[in-house]
Each structure stands twice: as structure tokens, then as C-alpha cells.
Amino acid sequence: MEENLIEEGESSREGEVAPALIVIHPRDKSAAVAVGPELRVYDIAGNCPISLSDDSGGPSHSESIRAIGFGANGSVFASAGDDKLVKIWMTDSWHCTKTVYAEKRVSAVAVSHNGQHVVFADKFGLVWAIALGEGDEGQAPIDNKAVPILGHYCSIITSLKFSPDGWFIASADRDFKIRITVFPKRPRKGAHEIQSFCLGHTDFVSCLAFARPIDYPQGFLLSGGGDSTVRLWDFISGRLLHTCDFGAQAGLVKSNGTEMEGGSAVIDVCASCDGSLIAVAIQSLHGIILLNCDFSARTLSIAKVVTMEESYVPTSLGLSDLPKHLWMVMGVSNIPTLGTTKLLSRVRVVSGFLKDPSDSSVRNAIIMGDSEVPGSEKLLEKLQGSLDVAEEEVTLAATAAAVKTSVHNLLIKKQYSLEKRELQKRSRNDKKLKQ
Incomplete structure (x- = not known):
């Protein structure tokens, strides 16, 4: 790590930008969008905005939401972030039924396939489990209390x-690691069986x-x-099967009319259940990259670069199990220099994922207009937020600039001087789990 990062690597909390x-x-x-502390949900099937309600007795999100996710069947949804809250929602009514207090800021969240547990990770590198239904071995769950199940030893x-x-x-x-852990039948006793480690990345895994x-x-x-790569793994053995290096293939990306200047870290990757559609968002790319995966040959290749306007840099991608549409959002939490408290996001949808049987390449991926998006203007009004035209133009330009540096600032391992470490120790004010 470069020496000049020792004093300059850590920006103030107020200056952090959450995508x-x-x-x-x-x-x-x-569809659900989180920007800053706001959670915005739209009912696509019913074509109406959803109003959230909280029956948990806990507070609402007050700081940036860093992680959201549905369970495998969509009945449970979880949100968590910098306010050290994990909120669990039942999607049939969109009521928050449980609020759990974490000890540290939360960086990731997932819902187990049977919908009985929510797991979340904190900035100290611990993974915790929350029981939703019956507890282990039919015991009653412990309300509003999480138990640690595994750790990454002080790595976010x-x-x-x-x-x-x-x-x-x-x-x-x-710290470049991917751990595959057997999810235990009794999470309260911990997850001690490690299946494999997938090692090969040379920079943070995002x-x-x-x-x-x-x-x-x-x-x-x-x-x-x-490290500007997407990697394909046999996760059972931990074996690296193939690496798609966007840095090495920058010429191909640029030939499609999009520059990747300002950084090429992978921000997000999403895949359909069967792997027929794989999409990648890049730190400074005005658009997305669609990948082909030949699973029989265990190889990845760039199929198509879908370019967008210069002010649009996606910060997150979304895809259902029925990949008719690829959803993306651009936005960040409040940028202090703009002096506005309104949080703006911009949703785009890509459709037309047809493949040529002769070469398996993606054809006809089309960026949909606002009137063509499922839910149309009603959905966009709910998920995006609104500003006046002049303010929106400035905000979008500032957002695009912030996106290009936010991943680096959030995930790169920061270095501290001895004096700064001692100051942080003295000023720590961790919120303990409520009894």
C-alpha cells in the first residue's frame, strides 16, 4: 500500500458516499431501491407504489442503507446499513416485523432459502444469523438478537x-478472499465447516x-x-475456472464507444438462475457489460457492451429468476457539496435478451424508454425521487463523478498512523446488542 494513503486514506464519515x-x-x-436511508418499493405485478409500515417497535433507517435482498421465494426482504440496524420485512404486506441491533455498521445481508434465517455481516468481519421462525431444533427464536456464526478476522x-x-x-x-461455508442446520451453534476458499483476486472482492x-x-x-476482473469458480473445490479481465480487454470495450478512464473496478455482477444472462457494472463505465459463459468449456467472454449517456454510471444491478428485464440504478447518498437533502436515483431497464443459437452471443439488448419500463412513469416516480430540471442536471453530473471514486474509497484497505489508531480507540462508541 502506498505511503501517502496512511494519512489520506480515511475520509471522514460525513464525506462517505454510499451507492x-x-x-x-x-x-x-x-422492485426495491435503497438510496441513503430511504427504502423505495414498487409493486410491479399490481402496478402501484408500496407504502412500508413498521410493526417491529424499532426505529426507521436513519443512515445510509448498505445492503438489501430478497429470500429465494421472495417472501422475506432484509435491509441494513450504517445505522447498525437490520430490518426484516414480510413482502406479502411489506410490514417490518423485526428490527435487530448490530454492534457494528452492516456491510452485507442475505436471506436463507427456507426463509428461516437472515444473515448479515458487519464492518469488523463477523457474520451473524437471526432466527425468523422456530429456533434451532424447534426451539422458540430469541427475539431481536443475532448470534455470530463465522468471521473473516477483521476484514470488511x-x-x-x-x-x-x-x-x-x-x-x-x-482482503481478496472468498470463503465457502456449509450453512449449519443449527446456526446458533456457529458455522464451523469450511467447504473451500476461492483465492485468486488481487484486489478487494466487491x-x-x-x-x-x-x-x-x-x-x-x-x-x-x-482488480478489474470477473472470475468463474468451482466453489465446491475452490478451483478458479476462468478469469475475464476487463483491463486486458479495455480495447474491446472502448471499441464499443465507451471509455473506462477513472478506474475499472467491478461494482456489481448479477446472473440469471441458469446463467444465460450475466451482467457487469464497472466503476467508470457509462453502461453495462453482458457476458457469455460457456459452462461446458468453463470460460467467460464479453458478448456485448450496452452504452448509455455519459452521465449514467450504474451503481447496482437487479435481475429476477425470470430474466425478462435487467434493472439498474444510478445514485448515491447525499453529496455534501451539493447542499441538498433530496436523494436522487435514476433507474434504467434493458430488455430484448435474445441469443443467436449459432454463437450463443447476446443480441438486441435494448435500453427501454421511460414509458416502456414496467410500471412506466408511476414506477419511476416512486423509485427515483424528483428535483427541478436545473437541480437534477447538476445532481446527476455530481453523482456520476462520485460513483467513479466511491467503490475505491469504500473498499480499499486503509492505512493509519499509530497516532490515528490510538485516537480511534479512545473515541470508539460501539452500540452493543440490546438484551
Whole structure:
């Protein structure tokens, strides 16, 4: 690590910028966007905005939401972030039924396939489990209390994902590691069985996604990171199968009319259940990259670069189990220099994912107009927020600039002088779990 990062690597909390997030219900029933402390949800199936209600007795989110996600069947949704709150929502009514207090800021969240547990990771590198239904071995759950199940030893965990069969949980961190852990039948006793480590990234790992082709029921793991690569893994053995290096293929990306100046860390990767559609968001790319995966040959390749306007840099991607549309959002938490408290996000949708049988390449990926998006203007009004035209133009330009540096600032391992470490120790004010 460069010496000049020792004093300059850590910006103040007030200066941190949290990227906007988007997730789509596994059956395309709803879409959720988080920007700053705001959670915005739209009912796609019913074509109406959703009003959230809180029956948990806990506070609402007051700081940036860093992680959101549905369970495998879409009945449970979780949100968590910098306010050290994990809020659990039942999507049939969109009531928050439980609020759990974490000891540290939360960086990742996932819901188990059976909907009985929510797991979350904190900035200290611990993964915790929350029981939703009956506890281990039929015991009653402990209300509003999480138990630690595994750890990454003081490294910030950036992503948590359950494997397609629900037997494993993958956790990635900013120290280049991916751990595959057997998810225990009794999480309160801890997750002690490590299946494998997927090692190969040379910079922080920012995102994970699983794909389960019909001919390969075990499935595969995809990971993206600060080394400008997306990697394909046999996660059971931890073997690296292939690396798609966007830095090495920058010429191909540029030939499609999009520059990647200002950094090329992978911000997000998402994949359809069968792996037929894989999309990647890059730190400074005005658009997205669609990948082909030849699972029989265990290879990844760039199929298409979908370019967008210069002011649009996606911060998160969303895809349902029925990949008719690829959703993306651009936005960040409040930028202090703008002097506005309004939080703006911009949602885009890509459709038309047809493949040429002769070469398996993606054809006809089309950016939909606002009137063509499912839910149309009503959905966009709910998920995006609004500003006047002049203010919106300035905000979008500032957002695009902030996105290009936010991943680096959030995930790169920071270095501290001895004096600064001692000052931080003296000023720590960790919120303990409520009894």
C-alpha cells in the first residue's frame, strides 16, 4: 500500500458516499431501491407504489442503507446499513416485523432459502444469523438478537450469497478472499465447516453471484473485484475456472464507444438462475457489460457492451429468476457539496435478451424508454425521487463523478498512523446488542 494513503486514506464519515442499490423480486413481483436511508418499493405485478409500515417497535433507517435482498421465494426482504440496524420485512404486506441491533455498521445481508434465517455481516468481519421462525431444533427464536456464526478476522465483508441449493453461504471481503461455508442446520451453534476458499483476486472482492445451469445442478460462482476482473469458480473445490479481465480487454470495450478512464473496478455482477444472462457494472463505465459463459468449456467472454449517456454510471444491478428485464440504478447518498437533502436515483431497464443459437452471443439488448419500463412513469416516480430540471442536471453530473471514486474509497484497505489508531480507540462508541 502506498505511503501517502496512511494519512489520506480515511475520509471522514460525513464525506462517505454510499451507492444506491436495486433488487428485484425473484418472480418479478416488485422492485426495491435503497438510496441513503430511504427504502423505495414498487409493486410491479399490481402496478402501484408500496407504502412500508413498521410493526417491529424499532426505529426507521436513519443512515445510509448498505445492503438489501430478497429470500429465494421472495417472501422475506432484509435491509441494513450504517445505522447498525437490520430490518426484516414480510413482502406479502411489506410490514417490518423485526428490527435487530448490530454492534457494528452492516456491510452485507442475505436471506436463507427456507426463509428461516437472515444473515448479515458487519464492518469488523463477523457474520451473524437471526432466527425468523422456530429456533434451532424447534426451539422458540430469541427475539431481536443475532448470534455470530463465522468471521473473516477483521476484514470488511463485502458480499454474502447463498448457493442455489441453500447448502452453502459464500462470503467475500476486501482482503481478496472468498470463503465457502456449509450453512449449519443449527446456526446458533456457529458455522464451523469450511467447504473451500476461492483465492485468486488481487484486489478487494466487491460482489458475488451464483449461476445454476440445467446440466450442472451443483452450480458455479461468479465474483467481481477491484482488480478489474470477473472470475468463474468451482466453489465446491475452490478451483478458479476462468478469469475475464476487463483491463486486458479495455480495447474491446472502448471499441464499443465507451471509455473506462477513472478506474475499472467491478461494482456489481448479477446472473440469471441458469446463467444465460450475466451482467457487469464497472466503476467508470457509462453502461453495462453482458457476458457469455460457456459452462461446458468453463470460460467467460464479453458478448456485448450496452452504452448509455455519459452521465449514467450504474451503481447496482437487479435481475429476477425470470430474466425478462435487467434493472439498474444510478445514485448515491447525499453529496455534501451539493447542499441538498433530496436523494436522487435514476433507474434504467434493458430488455430484448435474445441469443443467436449459432454463437450463443447476446443480441438486441435494448435500453427501454421511460414509458416502456414496467410500471412506466408511476414506477419511476416512486423509485427515483424528483428535483427541478436545473437541480437534477447538476445532481446527476455530481453523482456520476462520485460513483467513479466511491467503490475505491469504500473498499480499499486503509492505512493509519499509530497516532490515528490510538485516537480511534479512545473515541470508539460501539452500540452493543440490546438484551
